Amino acid sequence: MEKAVEFILSRFSALRNRLDEHMLEVINGAAVALVLKVLGAGLTFLFNLVLARTLGAEGAGLYFLALTVTTIATVFGRLGLDNVLLRYVAANASIDDWRAVKGVYVKGMRLAFIASSLSAVAVFVFTPTLADEVFQKPELVIPMRWMSLAVVPITMLILYAEMLKGLKRIRDSLLVFGVGVPAFSLAALLLLGGNYGVKGAVWAYASGAILTALLGVTLWRIAAPKLREISTSFRTNELLKSSIPLFWVASLNMLTNWTATFALGIWGTKEDVGVFGMASRTAMLTSLILTSVNSISAPKFAELYKKKDMVALGATAKNTAKLMTLIASPLLILFLVVPQWFMGMFGEEFQKGGILLSILAIGQFVNVATGSVGYLLIMSGNEKLMRNNVIFIAIISIVLNVVLDPLYGALGAVVATAVPLAVQNLIAAYLVNYRLGIKTVSWLPYK
Numbered sequence: 001m002e003k004a005v006e007f008i009l010s011r012f013s014a015l016r017n018r019l020d021e022h023m024l025e026v027i028n029g030a031a032v033a034l035v036l037k038v039l040g041a042g043l044t045f046l047f048n049l050v051l052a053r054t055l056g057a058e059g060a061g062l063y064f065l066a067l068t069v070t071t072i073a074t075v076f077g078r079l080g081l082d083n084v085l086l087r088y089v090a091a092n093a094s095i096d097d098w099r100a101v102k103g104v105y106v107k108g109m110r111l112a113f114i115a116s117s118l119s120a121v122a123v124f125v126f127t128p129t130l131a132d133e134v135f136q137k138p139e140l141v142i143p144m145r146w147m148s149l150a151v152v153p154i155t156m157l158i159l160y161a162e163m164l165k166g167l168k169r170i171r172d173s174l175l176v177f178g179v180g181v182p183a184f185s186l187a188a189l190l191l192l193g194g195n196y197g198v199k200g201a202v203w204a205y206a207s208g209a210i211l212t213a214l215l216g217v218t219l220w221r222i223a224a225p226k227l228r229e230i231s232t233s234f235r236t237n238e239l240l241k242s243s244i245p246l247f248w249v250a251s252l253n254m255l256t257n258w259t260a261t262f263a264l265g266i267w268g269t270k271e272d273v274g275v276f277g278m279a280s281r282t283a284m285l286t287s288l289i290l291t292s293v294n295s296i297s298a299p300k301f302a303e304l305y306k307k308k309d310m311v312a313l314g315a316t317a318k319n320t321a322k323l324m325t326l327i328a329s330p331l332l333i334l335f336l337v338v339p340q341w342f343m344g345m346f347g348e349e350f351q352k353g354g355i356l357l358s359i360l361a362i363g364q365f366v367n368v369a370t371g372s373v374g375y376l377l378i379m380s381g382n383e384k385l386m387r388n389n390v391i392f393i394a395i396i397s398i399v400l401n402v403v404l405d406p407l408y409g410a411l412g413a414v415v416a417t418a419v420p421l422a423v424q425n426l427i428a429a430y431l432v433n434y435r436l437g438i439k440t441v442s443w444l445p446y447k
Contacts, residue, residue: 036174037292041285043182048281050189051201052274052346061265061273062140062198066147067205068261069130070154073123075254077116077155080247081108082162083378084239089166090299090379091306102227105163107239109156116155123148135265143202150206153213157181160216164223166299172219180212181205245383252387252394256420259397260413263405272410275353278346279414283360286331290368293320297372301379313376314438321371321440328368335361356414363418366425371440373428385431393424 052060085108092100124145131140161177164170185208192200260280264273297320304313335342339361340354377386397420404412433439 036171036179037288040174040178040182041288043179043186044281045285047182047186047189048278049346050186052278052350054189055198055201056347057274057349058270059198059201059274060277061270062137062143063201064261064273064277065135065137065140065265066144066198066202068258068265069123069127069144070147070150072254072258073119073148073151074116074154074158075250077119077151078112078158078247078250079115080243080245080250081112081239082158082250083246083383084108084243085159086162086166086298087302087379088239089163090168090302093167094303094306098224098226098230101224102230104239105224105227108243109159111239112155112159113152116152119155120148120151123151137265137270139198143198146199146202146206150209153206153209154181157209157213157216160213160220164216164219166302167223168299169219169223172223176212176216176219180215181208184208184211245387246378248387249378249383249390252390255394256390256397256424257417259401260405260417263401263416264410264413267406268409268413271349272413275343275350276356276410276413278350279343279353279356279410280360280417282342283335283357283364286328286335286361286364287368288328288331290324290328290372293324293372298375298379301372301376305380310436313380313436317371317376317432317438317440321369324371325369325441328365332361332365353410356410359414359418363421366422369441370425370429373425373432373440376432376436376438376440377428380436382431382435385435386428389424389427389431392427393420396420396423 048060051063055063085104088104089101092098092104127141127144127148131144132138157176157180161173164173164176185204188204188207189201192204196203260276261273264276268276297316300316301313304310304316336358339357340351343353343357344351374386377383397416400416400419401413404416406412408415429440
């Protein structure tokens with residue numbers, strides 16, 4: 001036994017010695033990120049579990065519809081600035097250009113605050129129209145209006161998390177966007193005890209968003225104290241040049257991700273929305289390793305591309321794709337073998353969603369196996385290629401949902417979600433190879 005342990009340790013040591021400094025940084029950062037991502041996913045799972053047990057499938061369906069509208073509003077509130085701030089903060093911090101970092105920060109946050117405030121007002125004003133005429137669920141008015149309070153803080157905390165990531169403060173970034181909201185929301189939901197129904201769940205989420213946004217402000221001020229004494233220097237046109245294509249990327253990604261929920265809200269039942277929502281959030285555990293690695297690989301990609309070190313960029317991209325595929329495989333197998341058991345944890349009425357979980361997990365696994373191809377395009381200044389890819393996928397998503405959801409309900413929705421997700425990442429992998437000469441996965445047919 002002792003010899004076996006020594007052999008394993010020696011193999012890990014040999015593997016570590018073969019990795020370059022960039023990959024070691026990614027692995028070390030990803031390890032921290034994975035721990036916090038697992039914590040955040042666990043808290044989110046507990047929140048969804050308490051939500052499902054308290055509200056049932058129909059109540060959960062109303063909550064997810066309100067959350068969908070809020071999520072869409074935050075996309076408009078961010079204006080595509082999240083990835084822009086990440087890219088420019090990471091690139092300029094790597095060469096100690098702190099005037100540019102502050103310029104990006106000040107101008108980006110001002111734009112986002114104005115846009116997210118307008119989005120929140122729009123949600124509040126148009127809620128009766130959405131609830132009565134679009135979803136035909138009048139009981140959605142009050143939860144959706146309360147949920148509009150979360151638009152500005154969610155927008156702000158996402159941007160603070162991305163900027164912290166750009167400074168390679170991975171722990172702080174994930175505390176803000178990953179752990180904070182589910183932790184505070186779960187605590188608030190448990191305190192409310194389900195006495196206020198769907199409205200209470202919305203209150204819990206909104207309060208979690210506000211507290212986490214305040215945490216983001218605090219951690220950013222601690223991470224970048226030198227910015228207080230520096231004058232700003234950054235051209236607004238340069239910021240908007242990158243943010244506008246990325247705004248369309250974020251908007252169309254949102255459209256692809258949430259079209260199924262919207263379609264089920266129109267053509268399906270509240271129970272369909274609830275079961276689909278739980279299956280979708282559970283399947284995302286498959287891509288947990290991807291988001292963990294992206295936390296450190298995205299700023300690393302921006303740094304290496306800024307320094308024109310394409311050899312290191314390609315090696316880092318390939319090795320991270322292999323690592324993520326290896327780690328995600330066991331969870332995919334579980335979701336394929338015992339999906340009903342996972343869905344049954346939310347209650348008996350959710351158990352029928354086992355097949356939904358399996359299909360969605362396959363789509364998420366393709367997302368993981370192709371590697372961080374989306375970030376490779378964005379961090380290398382190829383956001384327009386990414387935008388064109390997402391436009392094509394959004395059209396596929398809409399067509400599939402319109403055709404399948406009225407006929408097959410939640411089953412049609414998961415097919416219309418998983419297929420576009422897989423195709424989008426396969427196309428992005430091709431574009432990375434075409435533009436950057438990097439092949440992230442060996443099994444793809446191109447050179």
